[in-house]
């Protein structure tokens with residue numbers, strides 16, 4: 001079983017959707033895909049013509065749907081792989097991938113507990129998979145999403161998150177530039193935002209925090225300071241350095 | 244073998260002999276852990292070694308600091324692909340800590356504040372290969388990097404260098420730790436790219 005999950009498979013790019021000017025969703029067709037849980041990720045392996053190879057990790061952006069697997073890649077300036085995936089990699093092209101990987105940062109639709117999702121930037125990707133998994137399963141677990149972005153143009157899945165959905169509360173915090181009708185000044189998420197947009201600690205929600213390292217560190221500390229049980233705070237840190 | 248990804252070239256490469264396959268160099272010190280950073284106070288800190296017969300050896304923070312320390316300079320390699328070269332630490336060699344421990348065990352489960360565990364063969368902690376580290380680059384070890392003290396086993400992927408270390412449990416059979424039970428490699432040699440089970 002483990003062998004199968006971690007064998008390299010060949011996927012083909014079936015569809016692309018631009019989420020923002022710098023982020024693109026890639027839908028891959030992966031014959032024999034074993035399925036996955038929301039919050040898990042895949043490893044993508046790229047091989048150049050001279051045999052050079054490199055691997056990067058990407059969270060799955062949607063629950064399993066047959067052989068279709070979706071990821072959303074944020075272009076990192078000067079990066080080796082993300083500019084290729086968001087600009088060059090074209091429909092029909094093959095890429096190797098393996099997974100799903102990661103069994104800790106996952107949400108299961110059978111859980112009735114309240115859920116608090118806190119995302120910074122591309123950290124929305126695995127949390128969106130949880131929101132979509134909840135919808136697909138008809139779960140009634142109450143979910144609150146607190147999402148930090150720089151500007152309105154940086155919101156991933158904007159149309160989908162704007163659509164009202166029973167039991168899902170979405171709060172966006174802007175760090176650089178806010179829309180005209182947004183109350184308050186652009187700022188980084190702090191204790192007041194988490195307190196207002198989150199669940200009281202007594203409700204014992206499952207908390208999932210994902211984003212750049214510095215963001216995750218800050219938010220996890222805030223949750224613990226607000227009385228959340230550290231064992232119910234799961235974190236995923238993207239990228240090599242804080243920002 | 245493997246398939247070519249059309250149009251992918253990759254970055255210009257430099258062959259750095261100190262870099263295991265698939266790793267890249269960082270200058271900063273990334274933080275990776277599964278939950279919030281605990282703040283562990285040294286007043287309450289205890290380090291315990293428990294043998295397979297249930298015998299325990301215990302050190303307080305003061306006991307630990309009273310032992311002779313070493314200042315290893317080592318390269319570290321994270322399974323998430325960053326490596327950091329020439330990092331300097333201060334800590335107690337596990338040879339010192341385990342010198343008076345009588346055991347027939349082959350395996351160790353490192354146990355940490357908050358319930359994190361990781362498994363290692365005992366022989367990988369001996370012969371100058373591992374430390375309980377409490378200083379990094381001349382400063383006390385910051386909580387996000389495992390302070391007050393972490394295990395330091397630089398020849399294995401860094402998840403084996405358990406942060407917020409509280410004890411070692413010696414066992415005859417190998418128990419799997421937190422990531423290992425979740426599919427990561429039992430041993431984790433960066434030079435053999437042992438990332439996941441089966442690698």
Ligand SMILES: Cc1cc2nc3c(=O)[nH]c(=O)nc-3n(C[C@H](O)[C@H](O)[C@H](O)COP(=O)(O)OP(=O)(O)OC[C@H]3O[C@@H](n4cnc5c(N)ncnc54)[C@H](O)[C@@H]3O)c2cc1C
Pocket residue numbers: 041056057058059060071072073074075076077078079080081082083122125126236237238239240267268323
């Ligand atoms: C569990 C997990 C899930 C993730 N999920 C997602 C996701 O859903 N979406 C997403 O967009 N990203 C995700 N990431 C991040 C992703 O894996 C890549 O790190 C990201 O796409 C950048 O890759 P890159 O090749 O473009 O950049 P890289 O070339 O790796 O560069 C990234 C940064 O690291 C530095 N760097 C890296 N290598 C070198 C080098 N050799 N020399 C100098 N500097 C270097 C650069 O300064 C650069 O700023 C995830 C990461 C993890 C660990």
